[in-house]
C-alpha cells in the first residue's frame with residue numbers, strides 16, 4: 509500500500525487553513541507542525557508492541573512498549589524542518605538524520621547538498637518528512653540515499669502529494685508507504701502542486717515567495 513491519504517477531520521480542517529493565500533508565517537509554521545504530529549500518529553499505528561512487567565502502585569503490572577526497531581526521523585531540508593517538532597512531540601526519543609536537498613527550479617531535478625545520517629541507521633525505521641511531494645524527485649533521491657546507507661524500512665510523511673510524485677515514488681520504491689494529508693489534483697507548468705500550499709519552504713522560513 510504505497511499511499512495513504514489520512515482524511516481525519518482535524519487534518520482536513522488544519523490543511524484548509526494552510527491553503528489560505530494570506531496565511532501568516534506564524535500560522536503556517538504552527539499548522540505544519542500540528543499536521544506533522546497527526547500524520548505521525550497514523551504512520552506509527554501498526555508498530556509492534558511487546559509486553560513487560562513493572563512495579564505499579566498496587567504491585568506488578570504488565571505494560572507495553574514499542575518493540576524492536578528504533579526510529580530515525582529524516583527531514584528533507586529546508587522545508588522538512590517545518591514538521592520536525594510536531595513529529596518529535598510524539599516520538600521524542602527518535603534520532604534525526606538531516607538530508608539537504610534543493611530542487612532546481614528550471615530542471616526540477618533534486619540536488620543533494622547535505623547528508624547527516626545517524627549511526628546504525630540500517631537498524632532503524634526511517635520516517636522521512638517533507639511538506640511537499642511534487643515531481644517526487646527530492647523524495648526518490650532521499651529514499652535512494654537511505655537505502656544506500658542500509659535502511660530497510662522506510663516510510664514518508666508529506667502534507668500534500670501530487671499524483672505525479674506518488675507515481676514516481678511508487679515506480680522507484682514500491683516498498684515505501686507515503687502518508688499524506690491530501691492527494692491534490694496535479695502539478696502546474698512550473699512543477700508546483702495545484703491547489704497545493706505554494707512554496708512551503710518559503711512560507712515556513714519567511715523567505716521570498718516565488719511567482720509560481
Ligand SMILES: O=P(O)(O)OC[C@H]1O[C@H](OP(=O)(O)OP(=O)(O)O)[C@H](O)[C@@H]1O
Pocket residue numbers: 584585586587588609610611612616618638639640641642643644645646647673699708709710
Ligand atoms: O517533489 P519535488 O518536485 O522534488 O519537489 C518537492 C520539494 O520541493 C520543496 O523543496 P525545495 O527544493 O523548494 O527546497 P526548500 O525546502 O529548501 O525550500 C519541497 O519541500 C520538497 O523538498
Ligand SMILES: O=c1cc[nH]c(=O)[nH]1
Pocket residue numbers: 640642699700701702704705706707708709
Ligand atoms: O508545490 C510545491 C512544489 C515544490 N515545492 C513546494 O514548496 N511547493
Ligand SMILES: [Mg+2]
Pocket residue numbers: 587707708709710
Ligand atoms: Mg522551497
